[in-house]
Amino acid sequence: MTFLTRRRLAGSAVAAATVLAGCAKDAPQDTFKPKGSNARTIDDLQRPLFYVAGAVGLIVFAAIGYSILRYKDRGQDMPKQTHGKTWLEVLLTVIPALILVGVGIPTVAAVFELADQKSECVVNVTGQQWWWEYDYSGTCGGVEITEPIVTSGELVIPTNTSVLLRITSRDVIHSYWIPALNGKRDAVPGRLQTLRLEADEPGIYVGQCTEFCGLSHARMRQAAVALNPADFQAWVDNQLEAYADNAPEADTLAAKGESTFIASCSRCHQVNELVKKDGTPVLAEPDLWVVSGAAPNLTNLMTRTAIGGWTFDLLTEDCREQLWNASPEEFGSLYLQGVWMNTDADADKPVCFDEATLRDWLRDAPAMKPNYSDPAKLDSTGGRTRGMPNLHLNETQIDELIAYLLERK
Amino acid sequence: MFTTGSKMFVGATVLSVVAAIVFAAATGGAVGLMSTVGLVTAAVIFTFLAGINLFTRDGNTPSMEQGIEHTAAAAQPPVGRSMWPLIAALGVGGLAVGAVSKPVVFKVSLFVLFAAIVEWMVQSWSERASADIRYNANLRNRMLNGIEFPILGTIGAGGVIYAFSRVMLAANPDAGRWIFIFIGAAIIAGAFLFASGRVSSKRTVAGVCAISAVVLLGVGVASALQGQRTVHPHPTVDDASQKALCLEGGEEEVDERASQDVSLKSNVVANIYLREGGELVAVINGYPDEAHEITVPRNAHIGVIFHNDSDEPERLTGRFGSFPDKPEAVSCTTAVHPGKSAYLGFQIPKTNLASSTPLEFIVPGLDGASIPIVVP
Numbered sequence: 001m002t003f004l005t006r007r008r009l010a011g012s013a014v015a016a017a018t019v020l021a022g023c024a025k026d027a028p029q030d031t032f033k034p035k036g037s038n039a040r041t042i043d044d045l046q047r048p049l050f051y052v053a054g055a056v057g058l059i060v061f062a063a064i065g066y067s068i069l070r071y072k073d074r075g076q077d078m079p080k081q082t083h084g085k086t087w088l089e090v091l092l093t094v095i096p097a098l099i100l101v102g103v104g105i106p107t108v109a110a111v112f113e114l115a116d117q118k119s120e121c122v123v124n125v126t127g128q129q130w131w132w133e134y135d136y137s138g139t140c141g142g143v144e145i146t147e148p149i150v151t152s153g154e155l156v157i158p159t160n161t162s163v164l165l166r167i168t169s170r171d172v173i174h175s176y177w178i179p180a181l182n183g184k185r186d187a188v189p190g191r192l193q194t195l196r197l198e199a200d201e202p203g204i205y206v207g208q209c210t211e212f213c214g215l216s217h218a219r220m221r222q223a224a225v226a227l228n229p230a231d232f233q234a235w236v237d238n239q240l241e242a243y244a245d246n247a248p249e250a251d252t253l254a255a256k257g258e259s260t261f262i263a264s265c266s267r268c269h270q271v272n273e274l275v276k277k278d279g280t281p282v283l284a285e286p287d288l289w290v291v292s293g294a295a296p297n298l299t300n301l302m303t304r305t306a307i308g309g310w311t312f313d314l315l316t317e318d319c320r321e322q323l324w325n326a327s328p329e330e331f332g333s334l335y336l337q338g339v340w341m342n343t344d345a346d347a348d349k350p351v352c353f354d355e356a357t358l359r360d361w362l363r364d365a366p367a368m369k370p371n372y373s374d375p376a377k378l379d380s381t382g383g384r385t386r387g388m389p390n391l392h393l394n395e396t397q398i399d400e401l402i403a404y405l406l407e408r409k
Numbered sequence: 410m411f412t413t414g415s416k417m418f419v420g421a422t423v424l425s426v427v428a429a430i431v432f433a434a435a436t437g438g439a440v441g442l443m444s445t446v447g448l449v450t451a452a453v454i455f456t457f458l459a460g461i462n463l464f465t466r467d468g469n470t471p472s473m474e475q476g477i478e479h480t481a482a483a484a485q486p487p488v489g490r491s492m493w494p495l496i497a498a499l500g501v502g503g504l505a506v507g508a509v510s511k512p513v514v515f516k517v518s519l520f521v522l523f524a525a526i527v528e529w530m531v532q533s534w535s536e537r538a539s540a541d542i543r544y545n546a547n548l549r550n551r552m553l554n555g556i557e558f559p560i561l562g563t564i565g566a567g568g569v570i571y572a573f574s575r576v577m578l579a580a581n582p583d584a585g586r587w588i589f590i591f592i593g594a595a596i597i598a599g600a601f602l603f604a605s606g607r608v609s610s611k612r613t614v615a616g617v618c619a620i621s622a623v624v625l626l627g628v629g630v631a632s633a634l635q636g637q638r639t640v641h642p643h644p645t646v647d648d649a650s651q652k653a654l655c656l657e658g659g660e661e662e663v664d665e666r667a668s669q670d671v672s673l674k675s676n677v678v679a680n681i682y683l684r685e686g687g688e689l690v691a692v693i694n695g696y697p698d699e700a701h702e703i704t705v706p707r708n709a710h711i712g713v714i715f716h717n718d719s720d721e722p723e724r725l726t727g728r729f730g731s732f733p734d735k736p737e738a739v740s741c742t743t744a745v746h747p748g749k750s751a752y753l754g755f756q757i758p759k760t761n762l763a764s765s766t767p768l769e770f771i772v773p774g775l776d777g778a779s780i781p782i783v784v785p
Binding site: 283 | 676694695696697704705706708712754759760783785
């Protein structure tokens with residue numbers, strides 16, 4: 001095999017690899033698979049443009065390739081040199097201009113359509129290093145939310161409902177993107193920007209922070225979970241359930257976990273309606289301990305499917321597959337069970353719970369998700385961390401906390 | 410005995426030593442120590458360079474030639490008078506004035522003195538470089554133009570920009586629009602005439618530019634003396650008297666800062682309107698109806714725009730909670746005139762539950778004009 005042949009083969013392999021890299025079997029962030037009206041508007045715009053641009057690209061590459069092969073230097077005489085051809089230059093200016101006008105009209109129309117502010121549900125979305133917080137109030141898809149609901153990681157929305165996200169950031173610039181439901185929107189400190197989501201049917205639609213935001217940017221993920229109206233009502237009812245209904249029974253491991261939580265976790269993490277032994281409310285003060293001034297609200301932790309910026313599963317792999325591949329009809333009932341999915345009512349522990357992951361997280365969170373929480377390196381932030389620090393909990397404390405958190409459902 | 414080049418370095422050595430002594434006496438701490446060490450180091454280096462220049466006789470005459478120090482061109486007296494001693498004297502005088510008046514005078518004088526010394530030294534040295542006056546002038550320009558041009562360009566451009574900014578700050582907003590339109594149109598028209606060849610004389614163009622610059626500087630000075638127009642500032646409350654103003658009302662300005670929050674006006678949490686009847690309502694993106702309550706994210710910097718649709722100047726005051734060990738956080742807009750609006754930025758670190766006072770927007774002096782703030 002000659003050197004030239006080897007080089008051509010290597011070039012072909014690289015080109016093929018580049019093209020084939022665009023193929024994927026499981027690609028939940030595929031922008032060409034819209035699952036809602038807003039994403040469909042974008043898809044209807046980008047798909048024809050992609051075809052036109054592809055055709056133009058093919059023509060250009062074919063012309064370049066032809067010129068390279070046809071006129072390569074074989075020692076022939078220098079061909080006649082020409083300078084300027086007015087009609088050709090006008091033509092090559094007018095044609096792209098017409099293409100741009102043709103592209104511009106539907107693009108502007110789509111921009112205005114996506115910017116429409118009419119909605120049946122409003123959710124405040126706040127980004128920080130490296131997770132997203134959601135808070136709900138008012139009514140959402142006809143469901144009345146009597147008390148504010150604060151959650152994180154998973155944005156739960158009713159299907160076929162126009163949900164307006166009011167997006168901002170507490171620290172640096174982030175970008176919110178659920179490709180199957182709409183385009184992306186930057187979360188900028190001091191600004192509040194809007195983005196509409198609407199999902200056709202129940203399911204999990206995943207996304208990713210798309211603005212580099214620091215050390216664990218790659219681990220700042222998010223999901224929109226769409227539930228049918230009845231299931232969404234059930235989700236809201238569950239979120240608003242009084243703490244007393246899920247409070248640990250006295251002298252149990254979970255009760256010890258409550259004390260451990262108050263002692264070790266509650267300075268940053270809020271569990272609504274949690275009270276100390278003297279009856280005073282336990283109010284988190286993450287503004288004193290975290291640069292962003294916020295930490296996830298853990299009131300209903302076990303209704304979520306992942307933790308740590310929606311990066312680490314709370315569900316076992318089998319249960320995760322079961323939920324993600326569930327039909328739209330059965331998805332809601334499975335999701336509402338959270339980690340207690342597939343578990344008998346009288347069972348002590350949920351079979352779908354990925355305990356090892358949560359245990360690792362409680363043991364040493366920075367080892368799983370790099371952050372800035374080393375006490376020796378926090379002079380510039382006045383001792384406040386970016387991300388969850390290693391709390392140096394012992395195994396007994398971790399057992400207690402897991403027992404307690406399992407009841408936050 | 411001393412060559413021209415060595416004289417310059419001997420002078421620099423003396424200057425460095427004097428500066429080191431003055432600096433060491435006047436400044437303490439690590440900064441003073443480091444600076445003194447730096448100046449002494451400079452003195453040592455200058456001494457070394459002076460020695461080299463002496464040893465090589467500036468590198469331009471045979472060192473062994475007898476009597477060359479008297480006959481060489483470098484030993485000839487200066488060819489003309491220098492303005493730099495005068496400017497250096499002005500710098501020294503400015504230092505004295507600045508020391509008892511304003512620091513800015515002192516700093517400018519220090520710069521003038523330093524520039525005069527450098528120019529003086531280099532000019533004196535170059536005038537003794539050879540017997541050829543033109544060559545000497547070129548030598549001087551080659552050494553100093555690289556420094557002079559950027560500095561003079563910066564000062565010139567800065568002067569024009571500063572003068573223009575004074576004009577715009579003094580003019581009222583309506584006049585400002587017309588000034589921009591007129592100047593922009595004049596520049597475009599002039600550029601068109603120049604490009605089309607109708608005006609081809611460089612002298613004419615240079616004259617017009619020079620006159621324009623002089624006029625601009627003159628108007629800028631006049632505007633600076635007149636002072637800037639009344640700017641309706643944006644709110645920041647940082648002491649007790651301003652806090653009282655927010656809660657009790659009044660038309661005084663809260664803050665004299667300029668509009669540094671202008672860009673935030675495009676993305677606010679809500680627009681808050683004071684209606685003619687004294688009702689306070691919020692219009693929130695995404696909500697079809699006017700709201701009487703606002704939910705905002707905890708510990709995020711955000712803002713609202715207050716629109717005064719009433720007949721009287723009013724301000725919007727935000728009561729942002731009393732949290733443990735801290736006084737109540739209060740902020741407000743300036744007194745907004747009827748039909749006008751103002752931005753109010755805020756950040757509430759904790760949830761409502763942690764505050765011992767209500768979180769709300771109010772209009773001081775208007776009973777019932779209130780919008781509760783919910784921080785989940």
